[in-house]
Amino acid sequence: MKFFHPTVFFLVSFFISCNVLPFQKKEKNNDMLLIALGILANGSDWVWDLPPGFPVPNVPADNPMSKSKVELGRHLFYEKKLSGNGTMACSSCHFQSLAFADGKDFPSGITNQAHPRNAQHLSNVAYMPRLTWSNPKMTSLELQARAPMFGESPVELGLQNNNFLSALASNPIYQPMFERAFGGSGITEQNVRYALASFQRSMISGNSKYDQYTFRNNKSALNASEIRGLNLFNGEVAECFHCHGGFNFTDTSFHGGAKEEFFYHSNGIHTDAYYAGLASNKRGLFDLTGVASDTGKFRAPSLRNIGVTYPYMHDGSFMCDNANNPNITAGKTKVDCARDALTKVVDHYRSGGQAHSGKDGALIRAFPISDSQRDDMVNFLLALTDDEFLSNPKFASPF
Ligand code: HEC
Numbered sequence: 001m002k003f004f005h006p007t008v009f010f011l012v013s014f015f016i017s018c019n020v021l022p023f024q025k026k027e028k029n030n031d032m033l034l035i036a037l038g039i040l041a042n043g044s045d046w047v048w049d050l051p052p053g054f055p056v057p058n059v060p061a062d063n064p065m066s067k068s069k070v071e072l073g074r075h076l077f078y079e080k081k082l083s084g085n086g087t088m089a090c091s092s093c094h095f096q097s098l099a100f101a102d103g104k105d106f107p108s109g110i111t112n113q114a115h116p117r118n119a120q121h122l123s124n125v126a127y128m129p130r131l132t133w134s135n136p137k138m139t140s141l142e143l144q145a146r147a148p149m150f151g152e153s154p155v156e157l158g159l160q161n162n163n164f165l166s167a168l169a170s171n172p173i174y175q176p177m178f179e180r181a182f183g184g185s186g187i188t189e190q191n192v193r194y195a196l197a198s199f200q201r202s203m204i205s206g207n208s209k210y211d212q213y214t215f216r217n218n219k220s221a222l223n224a225s226e227i228r229g230l231n232l233f234n235g236e237v238a239e240c241f242h243c244h245g246g247f248n249f250t251d252t253s254f255h256g257g258a259k260e261e262f263f264y265h266s267n268g269i270h271t272d273a274y275y276a277g278l279a280s281n282k283r284g285l286f287d288l289t290g291v292a293s294d295t296g297k298f299r300a301p302s303l304r305n306i307g308v309t310y311p312y313m314h315d316g317s318f319m320c321d322n323a324n325n326p327n328i329t330a331g332k333t334k335v336d337c338a339r340d341a342l343t344k345v346v347d348h349y350r351s352g353g354q355a356h357s358g359k360d361g362a363l364i365r366a367f368p369i370s371d372s373q374r375d376d377m378v379n380f381l382l383a384l385t386d387d388e389f390l391s392n393p394k395f396a397s398p399f
């Protein structure tokens with residue numbers, strides 16, 4: 001009785017709800033049809049609920065989105081059985097309240113070994129064709145998860161030589177969840193990474209004051225100072241948009257069949273001499289390519305939710321003004337801290353930065369803006385925070 005396959009039921013009820021069947025009122029609804037074609041193509045029940053202005057992310061053909069995969073991935077993201085000693089999960093370095101950054105300069109894993117770079121936020125990571133600060137080989141979320149799971153330099157979750165699949169299987173919730181998500185293949189290492197990737201692709205953030213102003217036609221969402229800051233950001237004096245442009249505030253992007261684009265830049269935060277004195281895992285793209293001119297080059301981060309992701313830069317060197325311990329924000333609100341650190345960032349750019357030969361001198365060069373214009377720019381950057389994303393139960397711990 002092939003006709004009664006559940007997918008057919010699902011599609012028929014879907015078409016009815018879309019009003020596109022011949023006996024229904026003929027309404028042109030291309031979106032609904034496109035979604036239905038997507039379901040037919042990959043058997044998935046996933047429907048992107050994208051903010052206005054956002055393109056559809058590209059999804060690898062061998063790991064289509066589905067609700068059950070995203071839900072499994074959410075559990076695994078918060079699952080401490082996914083660490084060598086049961087104390088850490090992905091969420092230990094990626095906190096939802098900080099847009100999945102962690103507020104530290106350098107996080108450490110289960111052996112307390114500091115990571116050479118700052119933990120990145122994960123807002124809209126679905127649109128990144130290359131992951132991490134500067135590794136061009138990190139081409140998918142499916143692949144990237146291997147680094148925190150099995151990496152030994154540094155150790156993060158410490159799962160190498162660890163029987164984490166049996167640990168997962170010991171919790172009776174997982175067998176049925178893996179079956180729903182992946183059918184017969186069950187609890188495997190690849191399925192763990194694929195579910196984590198699907199969950200992270202669902203982490204879309206697009207409801208900041210900026211989005212309300214730009215894409216939802218709410219012209220009172222930004223105040224006068226924030227609008228001045230936006231115009232400076234997108235203007236040819238400050239040049240920010242060349243590297244942090246587009247809906248995701250970065251020039252690295254991949255979506256909707258568009259050609260993937262990724263770039264590495266030096267924004268001049270350190271000198272040549274400084275990099276020459278650093279360990280071989282702290283010099284950016286050069287560590288991967290061995291090409292001298294790649295020293296100090298990194299992917300331009302998406303500036304979404306920048307108001308909660310300090311300390312900034314690959315080494316967290318732009319931080320809150322608290323003396324002694326850079327990671328402690330005592331006596332300051334989060335916004336005070338973000339304002340401190342963002343003021344330093346904009347001061348850095350307007351001064352033209354350090355003498356660094358890899359720096360893109362046409363874009364990173366001193367420009368004359370007043371202190372009050374700098375503050376406008378900081379106010380604009382703070383308007384990129386999407387509070388809904390930071391507390392949305394869809395991305396929160398299920399435990
Ligand atoms: C010990 C802290 C730590 C843990 C645990 C951790 N991460 Fe990360 N994460 C980082 C750091 C640091 C980076 C930057 C890595 C780099 O540049 O090499 C990062 C980067 C990422 C990125 C790249 C984001 C981007 O914009 O390119 C993703 C995706 C990610 N982590 C997902 C995960 C997942 C999934 C897990 C769990 C399997 C996890 N992380 C566990 C610290 C951590």
Ligand code: HEC
Pocket residue numbers: 233238239240241242243244264265266267269297298299300301302303306309311312313314315345346349350360363364377
């Ligand atoms: C030539 C490209 C380029 C231009 C122009 C540029 N940036 Fe950046 N930006 C980068 C790169 C690359 C990084 C990461 C550098 C690092 O980690 O060492 C960065 C980092 C940042 C960060 C920290 C992000 C984080 O998550 O840590 C902020 C904030 C920022 N830029 C704001 C701006 C503003 C404001 C302007 C304009 C005044 C600007 N940028 C112009 C390339 C650029």
